[in-house]
Amino acid sequence: MIVLAIESATESVGVALAGSDGVLAHATVSRGRRHAETIVPAVEFVCRQADVGLSEIGVIGVDVGPGLFTGMRVGIATAKAFAMACDIPMVAASSLEVLARGEDDATEIVVPVVDARKGEVFWSMYRPTGLDMDALGEPKVGSIEDLVADLMARDQDVRIVGDGARRYEREILDGYRCDVGSAVNPSAIVLAELAYSRGIRDEVVHEREVLPMYIREPDAQINWNTRQVRP
Amino acid sequence: MSPTQHDVGPETVVLGIETSCDETAAAVVLGGRDIISSVVSSQIDMHAEFGGVVPEVASRAHLESMNPVVRKALADAAIEPTRVDAVACTVGPGLIGALLVGVSSAKALSLAWNVPFVGVNHLEAHLYAGFLEDELLEFPLVVLLVSGGHTMIVEMRDHGDYSLLGSTIDDAAGEAFDKVARFLDLGYPGGPAIDRAATQGDPDAIRFPRAMMDDGLNFSFSGLKTSVMNHVRRHPDVDSLDVAASFQQAVVDVLVHKTFRAAREVGATGVVLGGGVAANSLLRSEMTAAGRSAGIRVSLPGREMCTDNAAMIGAAGWHRLRTVGASPLDIGAFPSMPLVTSGGHPDE
Numbered sequence: 105m106i107v108l109a110i111e112s113a114t115e116s117v118g119v120a121l122a123g124s125d126g127v128l129a130h131a132t133v134s135r136g137r138r139h140a141e142t143i144v145p146a147v148e149f150v151c152r153q154a155d156v157g158l159s160e161i162g163v164i165g166v167d168v169g170p171g172l173f174t175g176m177r178v179g180i181a182t183a184k185a186f187a188m189a190c191d192i193p194m195v196a197a198s199s200l201e202v203l204a205r206g207e208d209d210a211t212e213i214v215v216p217v218v219d220a221r222k223g224e225v226f227w228s229m230y231r232p233t234g235l236d237m238d239a240l241g242e243p244k245v246g247s248i249e250d251l252v253a254d255l256m257a258r259d260q261d262v263r264i265v266g267d268g269a270r271r272y273e274r275e276i277l278d279g280y281r282c283d284v285g286s287a288v289n290p291s292a293i294v295l296a297e298l299a300y301s302r303g304i305r306d307e308v309v310h311e312r313e314v315l316p317m318y319i320r321e322p323d324a325q326i327n328w329n330t331r332q333v334r335p
Numbered sequence: 336m337s338p339t340q341h342d343v344g345p346e347t348v349v350l351g352i353e354t355s356c357d358e359t360a361a362a363v364v365l366g367g368r369d370i371i372s373s374v375v376s377s378q379i380d381m382h383a384e385f386g387g388v389v390p391e392v393a394s395r396a397h398l399e400s401m402n403p404v405v406r407k408a409l410a411d412a413a414i415e416p417t418r419v420d421a422v423a424c425t426v427g428p429g430l431i432g433a434l435l436v437g438v439s440s441a442k443a444l445s446l447a448w449n450v451p452f453v454g455v456n457h458l459e460a461h462l463y464a465g466f467l468e469d470e471l472l473e474f475p476l477v478v479l480l481v482s483g484g485h486t487m488i489v490e491m492r493d494h495g496d497y498s499l500l501g502s503t504i505d506d507a508a509g510e511a512f513d514k515v516a517r518f519l520d521l522g523y524p525g526g527p528a529i530d531r532a533a534t535q536g537d538p539d540a541i542r543f544p545r546a547m548m549d550d551g552l553n554f555s556f557s558g559l560k561t562s563v564m565n566h567v568r569r570h571p572d573v574d575s576l577d578v579a580a581s582f583q584q585a586v587v588d589v590l591v592h593k594t595f596r597a598a599r600e601v602g603a604t605g606v607v608l609g610g611g612v613a614a615n616s617l618l619r620s621e622m623t624a625a626g627r628s629a630g631i632r633v634s635l636p637g638r639e640m641c642t643d644n645a646a647m648i649g650a651a652g653w654h655r656l657r658t659v660g661a662s663p664l665d666i667g668a669f670p671s672m673p674l675v676t677s678g679g680h681p682d683e
C-alpha cells in the first residue's frame with residue numbers, strides 16, 4: 105500500500121509518498137505561501153518521479169492543523185476531495201503531533217509550538233517513550249506568557265520546536281530554560297510515515313470524519329468598508 | 336490529458352463548483368446548456384447574526400459542505416463520476432479563503448478523475464445564467480449584473496467577447512440594499528427584506544435622488560443611501576415601509592433607465608438580468624415593462640439562477656473549455672478578478 109501525505113498547516117507546503125520501502129518521493133516549498141497553487145502540481149510531481157499511479161494510492165494522510173486557517177483548509181480540501189474521488193480512507197494528524205514526531209531523537213518532553221499570529225501560539229506536550237510519542241493533554245492556544253506558565257507548571261526538561269518556537273525563541277527562553285529543535289514546519293515525510301504506519305494497522309477514517317482543528321473561534325469583526333461579494 | 340477543443344460538444348458533462356461568497360454549490364451540466372443537477376448549500380443563517388458575510392465563517396462552512404454538496408450533485412444527476420468530462424470552478428472574484436476551498440477541491444477532483452480543470456470567472460458565469468434558461472437569446476446582448484458586490488452593464492457581442500459599458504463608482508446596488516435594510520432594521524439579507532417591506536409601502540412617498548440619471552452608464556448608490564439615512568433622522572416618525580418602497584423605486588428607476596439606454600446605444604437584441612439583486616420583484620416587473628415598450632426581448636432567469644449557483648459555473652466552464660481550453664493546475668484564486676473583455680483569458 106502507498107500513502108500520499110499532504111501538509112499545508114503552516115507557511116510551508118509539502119507532499120510525500122510512502123510505502124513499505126519508506127518514503128518514495130517528497131516535495132516541499134517553504135516560502136511564498138502559495139499553498140493552493142503548489143499542492144496539486146506537487147502531487148503530480150511526486151507521483152511521476154516515484155512512478156506511482158494515482159490508483160496505487162491506498163490512504164491519504166493530511167495535517168488538519170492547528171495553523172494558518174486558509175493554508176490548512178487548502179490542504180484539507182485537496183486531501184478530502186482526493187479521498188472522495190478515489191474512494192480511499194484517510195489518516196488525519198495534527199500539526200503539533202507531526203512536529204513532535206519529527207523529534208524522534210528527543211528524550212525530554214517535546215513541546216511543538218505553532219505560530220497562531222496576533223501574538224499567540226498553539227502548543228501541546230508529548231512524552232517520548234522510545235517507540236512512540238505520548239500526548240500529554242489537549243492542544244492549547246494562548247500568549248507566550250501562557251505557554252511559559254504551562255512549561256513552568258510541568259517543570260521538566262523540554263525541547264520546543266516549530267515556527268512559533270522559532271519566532272518567539274527569546275521570549276520563551278527568557279521565561280523557561282529549554283532546548284530548541286531545528287524543525288520549523290511540520291514535515292510531509294513524517295506525516296507520510298505516520299499515515300503509512302496507521303494505514304497498515306487499519307487505523308483510518310472516512311473522508312467525512314476528517315475535520316479541521318481550528319482551536320480558535322473565527323474573527324467575526326466585519327469591516328463594512330471592505331466591499332464583499334454577495335449574490 | 337486536456338481534450339482538444341473539438342472534443343467539447345453537446346455530450347460533454349461538466350461538474351461546476353462555486354464557493355466565492357456564502358453559497359457552497361455544485362452542479363452537473365450537459366453540453367453547456369442542460370442542468371442535470373444543481374445543489375446550493377446556503378450559509379445565510381450563519382451570517383445573519385453578524386448582518387453580513389464573515390469571511391472566516393464562510394470559509395469554514397465551505398470546507399464542511401464541499402464534499403457533501405458534490406456527492407449530492409452527482410447523486411441527483413444519477414451519473415457515475417467517470418461520466419464527468421471536466422471540472423469547472425470559480426477562481427474569482429470573491430473572498431479569497433472561500434474561493435480557495437472550491438479551487439483546491441476542484442483541482443483534486445480533476446487530477447483524481449484525470450479530466451481537465453477549468454477556472455471560471457464568477458462574473459462571466461453570471462452572464463451565462465441567462466443562456467441556461469432562454470434558448471432564444473441572440474447576440475448582441477446587454478446584461479445588467481447586479482449583486483452585493485457588483486453593479487455593471489455589460490455588452491455581450493459573442494461568447495467570451497464582452498465590453499463593460501458601465502459600473503458603480505461606489506456602493507454596489509445589493510450593498511445599498513443591505514445597508515438600508517440594516518439601518519431600517521428590516522433584517523438580513525437586505526435585498527429580500529426591502530423587497531418584502533416595499534410591497535406594503537408607498538413608492539412615491541419620498542422622492543429620493545436618482546444619481547447620475549442622465550450622466551453616462553455608470554452608477555452611484557452611496558449618495559442615495561446617505562439621503563435615506565438623513566431623511567429618517569430628520570423625520571423620525573416616517574413609516575419605514577414607505578422609506579423602503581421609495582428607496583427601492585429610486586434604485587430600480589436608475590437600473591432600468593441605464594440598462595435600456597445601453598441596449599439602444601449598442602443595438603442589443605435582448606436584455607438579460609443576472610446577480611442576486613435580479614431576484615428583486617420590482618426590478619423584474621419594471622424591466623419586463625420597459626422591454627415591452629422598447630420592443631427589446633427581456634430575459635429574466637429564475638431566482639435560483641440569478642443568485643449564486645454552480646450551474647452557471649458549469650455552463651461558463653463548458654464554453655471556456657470549448658473556446659480557450661483547460662486551465663493549468665498551478666493557478667490559485669483571484670479575489671479581485673475583473674470581467675475580462677474581448678475574448679481575453681480571465682485567469683490572470
Ligand SMILES: [Zn+2]
Nearest residue numbers: 334335482643
Ligand atoms: Zn454572484
